Amino acid sequence: xxxxxxxxxxxxxxxxxxxxxxxxxxxxxxxxxxxxxxxxxxxxxxxxxxxxxxxxxxxxxxxxxxxxxxxxxxxxxxxxxxxxxxxxxxxxxxxxxxxxxxxxxxxxxxxxxxxxxxxxxxxxxxxxxxxxxxxxxxxxxxxxxxxxxxxxxxxxxxxxxxxxxxxxxxxxxxxxxxxxxxxxxxxxxxxxxxxxxxxxxxxxxxxxxxxxxxxxxxxxxxxxxxxxxxxxxxxxxxxxxxxxxxxxxxxxxxxxxxxxxxxxxxxxxxxxxxxxxxxxxxxxxxxxxxxxxxxxxxxxxxxxxxxxxxxxxxxxxxxxxxxxxxxxxxxxxxxxxxxxxxxxxxxxxxxxxxxxxxxxxxxxxxxxxx
Amino acid sequence: xxxxxxxxxxxxxxxxxxxxxxxxxxxxxxxxxxxxxxxxxxxxxxxxxxxxxxxxxxxxxxxxxxxxxxxxxxxxxxxxxxxxxxxxxxxxxxxxxxxxxxxxxxxxxxxxxxxxxxxxxxxxxxxxxxxxxxxxxxxxxxxxxxxxxxxxxxxxxxxxxxxxxxxxxxxxxxxxxxxxxxxxxxxxxxxxxxxxxxxxxxxxxxxxxxxxxxxxxxxxxxxxxxxxxxxxxxxxxxxxxxxxxxxxxxxxxxxxxxxxxxxxxxxxxxxxxxxxxxxxxxxxxxxxxxxxxxxxxxxxxxxxx
Numbered sequence: 001x002x003x004x005x006x007x008x009x010x011x012x013x014x015x016x017x018x019x020x021x022x023x024x025x026x027x028x029x030x031x032x033x034x035x036x037x038x039x040x041x042x043x044x045x046x047x048x049x050x051x052x053x054x055x056x057x058x059x060x061x062x063x064x065x066x067x068x069x070x071x072x073x074x075x076x077x078x079x080x081x082x083x084x085x086x087x088x089x090x091x092x093x094x095x096x097x098x099x100x101x102x103x104x105x106x107x108x109x110x111x112x113x114x115x116x117x118x119x120x121x122x123x124x125x126x127x128x129x130x131x132x133x134x135x136x137x138x139x140x141x142x143x144x145x146x147x148x149x150x151x152x153x154x155x156x157x158x159x160x161x162x163x164x165x166x167x168x169x170x171x172x173x174x175x176x177x178x179x180x181x182x183x184x185x186x187x188x189x190x191x192x193x194x195x196x197x198x199x200x201x202x203x204x205x206x207x208x209x210x211x212x213x214x215x216x217x218x219x220x221x222x223x224x225x226x227x228x229x230x231x232x233x234x235x236x237x238x239x240x241x242x243x244x245x246x247x248x249x250x251x252x253x254x255x256x257x258x259x260x261x262x263x264x265x266x267x268x269x270x271x272x273x274x275x276x277x278x279x280x281x282x283x284x285x286x287x288x289x290x291x292x293x294x295x296x297x298x299x300x301x302x303x304x305x306x307x308x309x310x311x312x313x314x315x316x317x318x319x320x321x322x323x324x325x326x327x328x329x330x331x332x333x334x335x336x337x338x339x340x341x342x343x344x345x346x347x348x349x350x351x352x353x354x355x356x357x358x359x360x361x362x363x364x365x366x367x368x369x370x
Numbered sequence: 371x372x373x374x375x376x377x378x379x380x381x382x383x384x385x386x387x388x389x390x391x392x393x394x395x396x397x398x399x400x401x402x403x404x405x406x407x408x409x410x411x412x413x414x415x416x417x418x419x420x421x422x423x424x425x426x427x428x429x430x431x432x433x434x435x436x437x438x439x440x441x442x443x444x445x446x447x448x449x450x451x452x453x454x455x456x457x458x459x460x461x462x463x464x465x466x467x468x469x470x471x472x473x474x475x476x477x478x479x480x481x482x483x484x485x486x487x488x489x490x491x492x493x494x495x496x497x498x499x500x501x502x503x504x505x506x507x508x509x510x511x512x513x514x515x516x517x518x519x520x521x522x523x524x525x526x527x528x529x530x531x532x533x534x535x536x537x538x539x540x541x542x543x544x545x546x547x548x549x550x551x552x553x554x555x556x557x558x559x560x561x562x563x564x565x566x567x568x569x570x571x572x573x574x575x576x577x578x579x580x581x582x583x584x585x586x587x588x589x590x591x592x593x594x595x596x597x598x599x600x601x602x603x604x605x606x607x608x609x610x611x612x613x614x615x616x617x618x619x620x621x622x623x624x625x626x627x628x629x630x631x632x633x634x635x636x637x638x639x640x641x642x643x644x645x646x647x648x649x650x651x652x653x654x655x656x657x658x659x660x661x662x663x664x665x666x667x668x669x670x671x672x673x674x675x
Contacts (some may be wrong), residue, residue, distance in 0.1 A: 053565050074571040086566035090584040099580075101569035147570070 002064040002077075002154040002187060004030045004050065009059035011045050011211075019045040021211045023059070026190070032181050034202035035191045037234070042211040043191045044159055050189060051080050051157050061152060074103075078150035080157040084164065085140045087132040087147070088364075093119075094128040097146045118150040122176075123185070138169045145177075149184060156188040162197065176199060195235055199223070207231050225370035230358050232286050232367075238322065240286045241332040244362070249279040255304075256285050256359070259328030264304035266354050269369040273359060276368055283368065284356035292334035292350050294323070294342055305352040314344045323348070424649075431642035439640045451670070453643040462615065463644050466623030469535075471651060473608075473619060474601040476539045482590060485548035490544050490578045492549075493556040494564050511546040519610060526611055533612050538619075539610070542601060546594045555589035556582055591662035599652060620648045 009023040020042040027033050035043035048054040050061065052073035068076050079100075080340050087096050094115055101111045116333055119125045122142045132140055141161060148156055161177075162170045178201055181188055192198055198205050199219045207214040207222065207230070215227045219235075226232035232240045245256035245263065254270035255262040263285065265273065273283070293299065309332070313324040316338065323334040323342055334350055342348045359369045374598045430438055431453055433446040457463050491497075492504050522541055523532075531537030560581055567577045583590060605621035612618065618626055 051565075051569060053568070073565075073568045074573070078569065080566070080569045082562050082566060084560070084562055086560070086562040088563060088567075088581060088585075099567075099572075103571040103576065147566075151570075 003027055004155065004187065004189075005062040006046075006050075007060045007062075008062045009046070009049065009061060010057045011042070011049060011054060012057045014212055015108050017209050019327050020049070023213055025206060025213070025216060027187060029187055030185050032188045032190065032201055032203045034198040034205045035077070035189065035208060036193065036195060036198040036205055037208035037214075038193060039363075041155075041208040043193075043208050046208075047157050047159055047189060050155070051078055052076050070358065076153040078157055079151050079153040079155075080159065081144045081148050083160040085132075085144040087143055089132050089138060093124060093135070093143050093146075096132070096143055097150045100147065100151050114150050114152075115146075117264055119151065121180070122146045131212055137165055138173065141165060141169075141173060142176075145180070147245045149180070149358070154187065156186055158188065158190040160192045163192070163194070167178055170197075176269075177201060195237060199235070205235075207234060209234075219331055226286075226358065226365070227312075227367055227370065229284060229286070229365040232358060232360070236288055238289050238333045241289050241292065241330070242360075243285045243328055243330050243332075244282055244289075245285045247273055247278040247281050247283050249274055256283065256357075258285060259307065262304070263307075263352060263357070264354065265357060265359070265369075269354075269357065269359065272369050276361075278368065282362045284360040284365075286360060287352050288356065289322070289333040289335035291353040291356035292336075293330070293353065294334060294336050294340055294348055294350055298353075299349050299351040302351040302354065305354050305357075307352075309349060310347045310350050312348045314342065392587045416536065427642050429645055431639055431646050433639055433642075435637070435639060438642075450639060454647065457640050457643045458499045459645060461627050461640075461644070462618075462623065463620075465616070465646060466618050466620045467648060469623075470602050470615065470619040470648075472558075473535060473538045474598050476535075477542045477601045478597045480539065480543045481545040481548050482594055485552050485593065486578060486583065486590070488544075488549050489552035489556050490574065490582065492553055493559075494561075494577070494582075495574070507546060507549055511550070515607075519607065522607075522639050523610060527649070531611075532616055533617055535617070537611055538608055541605075541607065545593075545597055548597060551589055551593050552586070555586040559585055573645050588662045589660050595655065595662075598655065602652060624648065 004025075004027040006023055006027075009020060010018070011020040012018050018160070023042075023046055025033075035046060037043050045054055049056050050063075052068070052071060056069050057068075060067055063076055063078070088099065091099065095116060097115045098111050099112060106114070115128070116125070120130055122145055124139070124142055124146055127135060127139060127143070132143065135143065141164075143219070144161065158177075162173050165173060174197060177190075181201075190197075190201060195314045202219055204216060205219055205222055207218045209230050215222060215231045222231060222235050226235060226240075233242070243258045245258035248255045248257055248262065249270075252267070252270065252274070254265045254273045256265065257263075273279075293302075307327055309325040309327045311323050311325050313322075315322040316326070317336065321336050321338050321340055321342075323336060325332055325334070325348075338340070357369070360369060362365055429445060432449040432451070434450055437443065437446050488507070492500060492507075514659070526532050526537045526541060529537075563581055564577055565579045572580065581672075602619075603621060604619060605625075608619045609622050612622070615623075615626060624641070624644050628637050628644065
């Protein structure tokens with residue numbers, strides 16, 4: 001178990017491509033950190049630099065108190081679970097799990113005890129004599145986890161470990177990983193592009209884009225107060241709705257004019273726009289689908305945030321309904337109660353929850369109100 | 371242009387389907403059977419052409435001197451089994467076979483280790499000039515073997531290794547073909563496995579022998595077998611660097627004993643019996659490694675699941 005420190009980490013490939021730019025992060029002991037972002041954002045590269053599989057171009061990486069930039073992977077006391085599991089096909093499950101211990105010259109009976117203990121935790125006891133090709137995807141995934149936990153490393157690194165599993169198994173394994181973290185109490189760094197995994201597993205999430213860290217915070221803070229348009233759009237499913245609006249200041253009141261409607265902002269948010277000198281400027285209004293309401297009572301109580309549009313698609317998901325519509329040239333989604341009477345083709349009034357409106361600078365894409 | 375190509379392809383497909391429809395039924399069946407028969411006949415002929423020299427060699431080994439020269443009879447009147455016992459017990463043939471086996475086994479072992487190490491470095495290690503190194507290695511493959519005889523002879527002579535087992539073995543310590551074959555096999559090993567082994571605590575040596583080698587076993591066996599055959603049959607180079615009868619390998623020995631001994635033209639049955647005996651170790655080896663040999667040629671790296 002250990003803390004990690006990444007200071008000004010950069011990775012530039014020989015062809016000049018900058019995969020990671022000035023990455024800074026302090027990871028506490030026993031934290032479950034998630035690196036999330038779209039493909040090619042540098043999250044796996046960062047993880048591989050921590051593992052020692054990629055050279056660090058510049059910066060300082062510490063595991064515990066030791067700088068490990070030039071330390072071999074085998075001497076970093078880390079374990080890694082790979083996306084494609086990377087199980088040794090010619091070895092049995094037992095040998096796969098015992099391989100690392102044998103290399104470290106752990107006594108045979110101790111290896112036996114440790115492998116069996118890990119197998120028990122992961123429910124692999126009956127599979128120890130099988131080869132990887134005789135296992136299902138979920139079982140292989142558990143063996144890969146077993147190979148990592150059996151060594152009791154300081155840090156676990158997981159590179160999209162669930163991406164090859166079907167949706168149901170992924171859900172189950174997510175819970176297993178969460179339980180494993182609570183049980184082992186080890187520092188885990190987990191890479192994923194699946195934001196559900198990120199939101200459910202992580203104690204903190206690092207959102208990355210184009211090799212740059214966009215925001216680091218707890219899942220709830222990231223969801224409620226994204227720092228820029230990218231984070232706002234990336235975290236949350238369905239994603240946040242965005243509308244280009246013109247800021248109109250009238251005394252101490254601020255309205256965002258969009259598609260013929262004037263959305264009035266609450267005083268705290270209005271103050272920030274006034275102070276920022278946004279009067280007359282175009283800003284981006286962001287609102288999450290669950291904050292777009294079609295209930296008549298809500299509309300009646302929020303007359304200053306009402307818009308009207310025709311429903312393009314009605315999607316019933318059982319516990320909720322997604323209504324898709326276009327407004328002011330943008331595609332929008334509302335997540336509403338399944339008892340809604342709105343259907344495809346209906347013209348419906350919606351009201352935004354003013355307190356939940358996010359406003360972003362059109363140029364810098366940074367938040368103004370959070 | 372691209373659309374026209376696609377259209378042509380579509381029309382060709384249509385025509386093929388139409389022709390297929392015409393050929394469907396009993397007519398098609400007869401043509402398939404005839405084609406099958408033709409294939410079998412070609413294969414049988416090729417097998418006969420390949421096997422005939424061996425059969426001829428064994429039959430000739432059982433003949434008398436007079437019968438060998440008489441082309442009117444293919445089979446001997448009485449099988450002369452004593453030809454084999456005379457070669458085995460009254461000639462140094464066993465010594466030559468022993469020499470060849472010793473030199474070949476040592477050469478194969480060294481070639482496998484050096485080949486695997488170079489192939490591992492080329493495939494899995496990242497260093498400046500890696501591609502150039504491989505290009506240089508492959509370029510030496512293009513060099514005619516005969517061109518290396520004089521410099522190699524001088525080197526061995528300077529090291530006092532002429533007429534020694536060591537000279538015979540170390541002058542074949544590296545096989546370019548082996549490096550190429552193993553490189554191709556190693557390239558099929560997923561990089562993730564090597565990385566997983568690194569994190570598990572393995573160094574390059576352990577990764578090579580504990581992870582990569584077991585996964586490319588068939589290529590190793592194929593290479594070992596081919597290297598063994600080539601070393602066992604080697605004639606020209608050993609003839610240049612050894613001259614004592616005690617150091618002779620089978621090919622040299624066979625020539626030395628039966629031809630240089632002044633019995634040219636008179637001891638053909640024994641030459642044939644000797645040739646048959648020296649082929650036996652190769653046949654036994656091939657029998658045991660046949661499965662792997664064919665897999666290796668087919669490129670199976672043992673990567674399944």
